[in-house]
Amino acid sequence: IRKGNEIAKFFADNKVAVIIYAVEKSLDSYKFNLLYNKQLFIDQLKTNNLTKRTIDEGSMDEKSGMNFSEYVAILSGNTDLLDKAKLEKQIAGLESEKQAFNRSKSSAKFKVQDYMEMLQSTQSRLSRMSTDWENLQQRLQKRSDGTIENPVLLDGLPPNANPKQIGAKLNEIANKARTAGDYREIGNLYGFQLLVKTELPKDNSTLERVNRFFITGEGNIKYTYNNGLMAKDPETAAMNFLRALEKLPGFVKQEQEKIAEIQKDLPILQEVVNGTWAKESRLSELKTELAAVERKIQLSITPETKQDASEQAEKQNEAPKVQESIIRTKGVHSPRGVL
Known part of the structure; x- marks a missing residue:
């Protein structure tokens, strides 16, 4: 400053x-x-x-x-270059849009396959759960006050065992059973098999084994209550398997809702898979226009190239004549006596 x-x-x-x-x-x-x-x-x-x-x-x-x-x-001074650039930009945009459309179409195709497999497995699971629920409704026994009987039959206990005996036996199995990862049948309830399975914790944080209890029927689906863990209280433990069967209507409803959701989304995905890109004709038109502009630009450059080539040819033709005149000039000799 x-x-x-x-x-x-x-x-x-x-x-x-x-x-x-x-x-x-x-x-x-x-x-x-x-x-x-x-x-x-x-x-x-x-x-x-x-x-x-x-x-x-x-x-x-x-x-x-x-x-x-x-x-x-x-x-x-050549506006054709500007037209070419604009066309190339439009073509690039449409081709990018086409690639995005093809990617979404491919993704929808895989989703349709997944949805079809999911629909089949869900329908199969719903059918088996419905069979179990129908069997349970046909076999249920109710008391005079409307409450459901819990006639659990365990191996090693008499048929008329009371809930405390049943609960104590289940806790004994929970503490002592070792099935090495296999399902072992321990009794039945309303024609459903009662199973126990010895598992190790998934996080391998401890070597302590856990016995989980399941109940399965004709549908070959294993149901649990309290994540398969047995309660310490005998009377509560005796109700474990009946509580698991009482969850059946909720499972059936969940599968029905899942099927309805899949059937709702599946037509939309199939429409995407079967659809065609609407701007294909526009892209072809732009490519045709671009080819025409490029030919026009090429034609505007070609005459100058031909003229330059003809000028070079003329110069090459003139060069031998000049050399010949030089040679002839050098070949003329004056007489010795002339000065």
Whole structure:
């Protein structure tokens, strides 16, 4: 700052703003934007942040209203270059859209396969659960007050064992049974098999074995209550298997809702798989237009090339004549006596 600038010294922290002006829609404006993008890339490289390292060549200079292709076209005087750039940009956009459509179509195809398999397995599971529920309803025994009987029959206990005896026996099995990972039948309830299985904890945090209890019927689906763990209280333990069967209506409803949801989504996915891209004709038209523009540009360049080639041929034809005249000139000798 020059010494005489008292205003900047006392009122502007001894600083003067330096402003560089650029005319809009001019080459100067384009240069400034180009430098800005260059510096942006450098900063991104330094900070290892390249998530937005893209430039849209067709709209890089939106603020000034002109892009690179327009500058090239104006400076070269050939607007066909600008038309070519615009067509290429439209084609690139449509091809990107087509690729996205094909990706979604492929993804939908795999989803349809998964949904079909899921639908079949869910329908099969629902059918087996419905069979178990129908069998249970046919075999249920109720007391005079409307409550459900719990006639659990365990191996090693008499048929008329009371709930405390049943619960004590189940706790004994829970403490002592070792099935080595297999299902072992221990009794039945309403024609359903009662099973126990010895398991190790999934997280392998301890070597302590856990015995889990299951009940299964004709549908070959294993139902549990309290995650298969037996309660310590004998009377509560005796009700474990009946409580597991009482959850059957809820399971049937869940499977029905799952089937309804799959059947709702499946037609939409099938429509995507069977659909066709609607802009294929537009893409073909643009490619045809681009080919025409490229031929036009090529034709505008070809005459100059031919003219240059003809000029070179003429020069090559003139070269032997010049050499021949030089040779003839050198071949003329004057008589010795003539000076």
